[in-house]
Amino acid sequence: xxxxxxxxxxxxxxxxxxxxxxxxxxxxxxxxxxxxxxxxxxxxxxxxxxxxxxxxxxxxxxxxxxxxxxxxxxxxxxxxxxxxxxxxxxxxxxxxxxxxxxxxxxxxxxxxxxxxxxxxxxxxxxxxxxxxxxxxxxxxxxxxxxxxxxxxxxxxxxxxxxxxxxxxxxxxxxxxxxxxxxxxxxxx
Amino acid sequence: xxxxxxxxxxxxxxxxxxxxxxxxxxxxxxxxxxxxxxxxxxxxxxxxxxxxxxxxxxxxxxxxxxxxxxxxxxxxxxxxxxxxxxxxxxxxxxxxxxxxxxxxxxxxxxxxxxxxxxxxxxxxxxxxxxxxxxxxxxxxxxxxxxxxxxxxxxxxxxxxxxxxxxxxxxxxxxxxxxxxxxxxxxxxxxxxxxxxxxxxxxxxxxxxxxxxxxxxxxxxxxxxxxxxxxxxxxxxxxxxxxxxxxxxxxxxxxxxxxxxxxxxxxxxxxxxxxxxxxxxxxxxxxxxxxxxxxxxxxxxxxxxxxxxxxxxxxxxxxxxxx
Numbered sequence: 001x002x003x004x005x006x007x008x009x010x011x012x013x014x015x016x017x018x019x020x021x022x023x024x025x026x027x028x029x030x031x032x033x034x035x036x037x038x039x040x041x042x043x044x045x046x047x048x049x050x051x052x053x054x055x056x057x058x059x060x061x062x063x064x065x066x067x068x069x070x071x072x073x074x075x076x077x078x079x080x081x082x083x084x085x086x087x088x089x090x091x092x093x094x095x096x097x098x099x100x101x102x103x104x105x106x107x108x109x110x111x112x113x114x115x116x117x118x119x120x121x122x123x124x125x126x127x128x129x130x131x132x133x134x135x136x137x138x139x140x141x142x143x144x145x146x147x148x149x150x151x152x153x154x155x156x157x158x159x160x161x162x163x164x165x166x167x168x169x170x171x172x173x174x175x176x177x178x179x180x181x182x183x184x185x186x187x188x
Numbered sequence: 189x190x191x192x193x194x195x196x197x198x199x200x201x202x203x204x205x206x207x208x209x210x211x212x213x214x215x216x217x218x219x220x221x222x223x224x225x226x227x228x229x230x231x232x233x234x235x236x237x238x239x240x241x242x243x244x245x246x247x248x249x250x251x252x253x254x255x256x257x258x259x260x261x262x263x264x265x266x267x268x269x270x271x272x273x274x275x276x277x278x279x280x281x282x283x284x285x286x287x288x289x290x291x292x293x294x295x296x297x298x299x300x301x302x303x304x305x306x307x308x309x310x311x312x313x314x315x316x317x318x319x320x321x322x323x324x325x326x327x328x329x330x331x332x333x334x335x336x337x338x339x340x341x342x343x344x345x346x347x348x349x350x351x352x353x354x355x356x357x358x359x360x361x362x363x364x365x366x367x368x369x370x371x372x373x374x375x376x377x378x379x380x381x382x383x384x385x386x387x388x389x390x391x392x393x394x395x396x397x398x399x400x401x402x403x404x405x406x407x408x409x410x411x412x413x414x415x416x417x418x419x420x421x422x423x424x425x426x427x428x429x430x431x432x433x434x435x436x437x438x439x440x441x442x443x444x445x446x447x448x449x450x451x452x453x454x455x456x457x458x459x460x461x462x463x464x465x466x467x468x469x470x471x472x473x474x475x476x477x478x479x480x481x482x483x484x485x486x487x488x489x490x491x492x493x494x495x496x497x498x499x500x501x502x503x504x505x506x507x508x509x510x
Binding site (some may be wrong): 065069073078084088089090091092093094095096097098099100101102105113127128135137139142144153155156157158163164165168170171172174176178180181182183184 | 311336
């Protein structure tokens with residue numbers, strides 16, 4: 001009797017001790033260490049393929065977003081249809097408002113921006129699924145100018161800064177960039 | 189901690205990072221839990237705050253400028269525009285002592301309860317049964333940060349149709365009602381007139397900018413309002429306290445036609461003439477009547493425009509004897 005009780009208590013204790021770190025590690029791995037988690041579960045193939053597909057779709061959406069925004073900003077057209085092909089709200093509205101602001105001041109964006117994005121986290125189990133992207137955006141050649149005389153808008157312009165963005169999977173399967181920020185305080 | 193210190197700096201880093209990772213893991217787990225129960229909180233966590241989007245590095249470069257253009261301002265001369273007191277007053281919303289548009293084609297509908305604009309998020313993500321995702325833009329857009337929130341019901345004011353009277357004003361803002369150019373006979377530049385002789389006044393109605401009619405239209409959310417602006421009356425101030433109202437631009441005086449000498453204008457004149465010699469500053473005001481129609485409603489907006497000044501010199505009638 002006593003032996004069985006002890007054994008039961010020990011099992012319970014073990015379970016509690018084990019459960020806490022396992023839960024913590026599991027959720028930690030989800031975000032930051034997914035390659036290790038993939039190897040751990042003994043079936044690296046299927047989840048790996050899903051993750052790679054998600055990464056690719058997210059990076060495609062990110063580069064599509066930058067290209068669409070460049071086109072729309074070059075024309076100062078907040079309603080450019082390509083924007084909604086790659087961007088979702090709330091970022092979509094923010095980008096549109098920013099383009100409209102420039103348009104109302106007679107300004108357009110010219111030049112090119114250089115991007116070198118990487119994926120920092122993949123959360124396929126989250127609802128909705130998201131992919132976090134980090135980029136060192138080189139904006140030195142991307143200027144805000146007045147349309148009529150091509151004069152650079154005073155106070156505008158940027159260098160190389162860290163940029164972060166989130167790609168989210170929507171019910172129709174599309175991956176779209178729905179939030180993003182340029183960290184001007186973090187040069188890269 | 190002690191162990192890590194004894195092991196020295198190189199061994200310390202992985203320990204710290206492992207601890208940090210575990211903490212991050214717990215934090216993320218909590219966030220994920222919060223995210224599933226409160227989608228709005230999850231969206232806010234991802235929200236970029238007040239910094240600019242990656243592709244719009246200069247998004248706040250305009251913030252220092254006083255006043256935003258394109259805020260529905262009339263193209264000049266807005267001062268003497270008569271405000272109709274529009275009982276409903278649905279054209280503009282009020283927030284923080286200012287008037288703001290009740291609808292913005294990017295931000296959506298203004299909610300007077302919280303000072304934020306709401307528009308359905310595009311595209312819609314999964315939401316609990318019967319609920320929708322909205323983009324919430326607060327502080328009249330000065331705060332470029334906005335978030336998506338999931339709401340059980342549309343916020344107050346959401347989806348309201350445009351106010352036709354407001355559309356009429358918008359259409360009016362697209363046209364220019366010019367100040368009428370004035371002509372008089374006698375005109376000081378051409379020589380003096382005489383006491384008691386009739387004065388002719390006229391303006392230019394060849395250019396519709398001066399007397400109309402000027403048509404315009406404005407559309408929003410499927411409602412179109414058409415306006416026609418036309419001068420209904422021009423009131424001449426003769427510079428001596430007398431006023432003369434004329435229904436149209438009047439008739440030009442032809443100095444080469446000797447038959448007209450001493451005659452009164454058939455359409456617009458100061459027939460009794462000036463009773464005292466002197467120099468008079470003549471001005472005029474055109475009274476525009478803007479009629480509008482659309483969205484199942486119609487109405488009128490009255491606008492006035494003040495002219496420049498034209499001068500008349502009047503001399504005494506003298507009998508010359510030899």
